[in-house]
Amino acid sequence: MRLHNSSQLAAFSKQDDLAYFLRVICSASYRHEPLLAPTQPMLDHYRKEKGGWAEYERQFRALLAERQIETQFSPQLFEPTSVLLCSEATADHCHRRLVLEYLQEHWGNLRIIHL
Numbered sequence: 001m002r003l004h005n006s007s008q009l010a011a012f013s014k015q016d017d018l019a020y021f022l023r024v025i026c027s028a029s030y031r032h033e034p035l036l037a038p039t040q041p042m043l044d045h046y047r048k049e050k051g052g053w054a055e056y057e058r059q060f061r062a063l064l065a066e067r068q069i070e071t072q073f074s075p076q077l078f079e080p081t082s083v084l085l086c087s088e089a090t091a092d093h094c095h096r097r098l099v100l101e102y103l104q105e106h107w108g109n110l111r112i113i114h115l
Helices: 008-013 015-026 040-047 053-067 095-107
Strands: none
Touching: 040 053, 053 095
16 A cells, blocks of 8 residues: 555565565565555655645545545455555554545444554
8 A cells, every 4th residue: 555665765664575574474465555555746745845634634535535445445355354554653644544544434344453
């Protein structure tokens, strides 16, 4: 769900490395889902131009609706357990929270735990 999963800033969480660690450590698989990531201009405006969180949230939720992610994915994809990754330290200002809240509004019965 990250926009950039192979840049040098991704460190050990680069796509191939992360897939390896997930497989070896916990027998889990890795799936990159760009439809769940914000656009680069959206990220740039928020991070580099210091755009407000409320504006970013509004734009990102509109993007999720435009992409109709609730029809692009199935709730079964998230069962029994899925983990969404993001570079933010907490869920307060993170697109993963917005994705899950959006899907919960459309699907219901989605259990969200922020680690």
